[in-house]
Each structure stands twice: as structure tokens, then as C-alpha cells.
Amino acid sequence: MNNLLYITGAGVSAESGIPTFRGNDGLWTVGSVNYTPQEMATRNMYENDPGEFLLWYFKRFIALKNIKPNKTHYWLSNKRLITQNIDGLDRKAGNKNYIAIHGSIDKLVIFDDQEIIQKPIDANWDEIDKEYLHDDLKLKKALLEKFKIPIKNSKYSPEKGVSFKPLVLLFDEIYTENFRFNESLSWMENCSKIIFMGTSFSVNITNIALEIAIEKNIPNQTGPVYFTNFYNNFISDSNNYKFFEPQFFYNYSFQNKINKRNKSIEPEFQLQFRLGINIGDVIKKEGNLLGDGVNIAARLEALAQPGGISISKSVSILLFSKSFRFFSINFQ
Numbered sequence: 001m002n003n004l005l006y007i008t009g010a011g012v013s014a015e016s017g018i019p020t021f022r023g024n025d026g027l028w029t030v031g032s033v034n035y036t037p038q039e040m041a042t043r044n045m046y047e048n049d050p051g052e053f054l055l056w057y058f059k060r061f062i063a064l065k066n067i068k069p070n071k072t073h074y075w076l077s078n079k080r081l082i083t084q085n086i087d088g089l090d091r092k093a094g095n096k097n098y099i100a101i102h103g104s105i106d107k108l109v110i111f112d113d114q115e116i117i118q119k120p121i122d123a124n125w126d127e128i129d130k131e132y133l134h135d136d137l138k139l140k141k142a143l144l145e146k147f148k149i150p151i152k153n154s155k156y157s158p159e160k161g162v163s164f165k166p167l168v169l170l171f172d173e174i175y176t177e178n179f180r181f182n183e184s185l186s187w188m189e190n191c192s193k194i195i196f197m198g199t200s201f202s203v204n205i206t207n208i209a210l211e212i213a214i215e216k217n218i219p220n221q222t223g224p225v226y227f228t229n230f231y232n233n234f235i236s237d238s239n240n241y242k243f244f245e246p247q248f249f250y251n252y253s254f255q256n257k258i259n260k261r262n263k264s265i266e267p268e269f270q271l272q273f274r275l276g277i278n279i280g281d282v283i284k285k286e287g288n289l290l291g292d293g294v295n296i297a298a299r300l301e302a303l304a305q306p307g308g309i310s311i312s313k314s315v316s317i318l319l320f321s322k323s324f325r326f327f328s329i330n331f332q
Helices: 010-016 043-048 050-064 071-078 136-146 181-189 204-215 253-263 292-303 313-320
Strands: 004-008 081-083 098-100 103-110 164-168 193-197 275-277 283-285 288-290 309-311 328-330
Touching (some): 004 204, 010 071, 043 050, 050 103, 050 164, 098 181, 193 204, 275 292, 288 292, 292 309
Parallel strands (some): 004 193, 081 098
């Protein structure tokens, strides 16, 4: 059975000129003047500071609206696809068989409880007067009016069933049918192979896909696990998948070398290290790495035995799903 499913992330759109989320100029790295990206892209922010929230998403739309698909989008245009990207480039490339699992920046829904199914409508961000583009205060006011955010107790506050919200999955939201979640699960469960492209595996949908693959009792395959950068390359032959810039994701060489060294010297000169490994969101700020990827790894480090390694569930899925190799999973 040759029923392939592609799951794509921000790396696929990088060649079009869209910053990846976690690079130096990434959308999560830049954030806003007053808030971090993790604070900004939340339902809580929309409810408590809708002006700042809408201003940030409006500027993302301005950055994306004239971006064109690249050769990877066009190659994928006749493939069954689940994308994490909200840029709409797969639609622009002509793909009529894809799911935007994190929503689309150019669509709106009525603000309500998450489980209530909404019919998306066009955002029409271009209706905002261009004279406001360089005046954030006027721009915020125009956006609040457009999204029907009323004033309650002297502050703007969205009203359920009345106000509009961008159709994007926020950090503190869950997958629902507004994002065609059950259809995505069905695609994963009934495909013969999943190919992951341009994703960091730091989002839930990729981990869900891997767990489904494991539950299917996929035949064992040997070999190391690799990361692949897909930013400036694309697959040229559906029967001969070409993956570029492989790197070993994980090995024991560091601890093995330390252990070998310790055996050759006196106990008082021996060194032992604890290692914690996690896959998660990371932001580079002023030369430091911040975010869940680092925080959880630090906690795992404390749990490791001296000379040992602790890994998170997301890492264990990658390592011990023996079918997982070169971002390709066989369901045969």
C-alpha cells in the first residue's frame, strides 16, 4: 500500500523567506516589546490584552501576505498533507488535500469555548486603514473595532459569541474539530508511511503521529536516528526520498569516553556527569538558550544517575521506535 502522509513544519516555508520560529530572527524569538512569544501566543493574552495580541498577529499577517510558495510547496501540492504552518502557502501552491492543523492566519472564528465548532471566515486584515500601519495605538484601536472587542470595566475584553479571534492554535489551547483533529488522526492511522519535513518535533502533533506509529507494531528497522534540515532542499522522487545534512541525534559517546577515562586514573581524579535530554521549544536570547526544551532537560539531569543519562518521553519515542529512521516511518 502506497498511502503516504506528509507532516510539515516551519522549515518547509523557510526558503520562501518566512523566518522559522526558533531562529535568531524567528517569530517566536522576536516576540513583542512587552511580552515573550510564549506569553503572546496564548488565549490568556487574547482575553486580557486583546489589543497587544491582535497587533502581533496583524504584523505577522503583513509579513506573510505577499510571500509565495517555494518548490517544496509545489512538490507537495498533490500530496496528502498535515501542516503545522499557518502561512497558507500550501493552499497558494494548489494543494486541495491538506489539513492546517494549527489553523490559518487569514481566517477568523467567533470567540467561544474551544470545543464549540465554528465556521471559519476570511480575516480580511487588509481592511485595516494603511495609514495606521506606523502608529501602533491607532492600529490597535482599529483592530479592536474590527474584531468586535467591547470595553468592560474600563478595559477591552473579548465577549464569547460576539468577538472574533484568529483561527490559530495557541499555546494554551487544545486540538479540536475547528482544526480537523479527528480527521488528522484518521489520516495517521490509515496511512502506509509518514514523512516528516521541516519540523523540530517540539510540537504535539508530531509526537501524536509517532505514538500512533508505535501502536501499529511497525516491523523493526536497525540504524541510527538522524535529524534532517529540509530548508533549502526538496524531495525529487517519491520513490527515492532524499534527505540532507544528517546529524546523529543521540549517542553515548560522551559518557563512554568519560567512563573509559575514569577507569585509567585514580578515584580522586575521576569525573562523573549527569545528562538530561529533551526535545522542546527553545529561544535564543542574548547568547542564552531559554524555554521548555532547556528547563525540562535541566530537571531530567537532576534525575540521572552519576555517569548516566535521563531522557524525556519525546526523546524516547524517537529512540526506541525502531521504525523511525531519516524521518520516515513504515507501516508495513
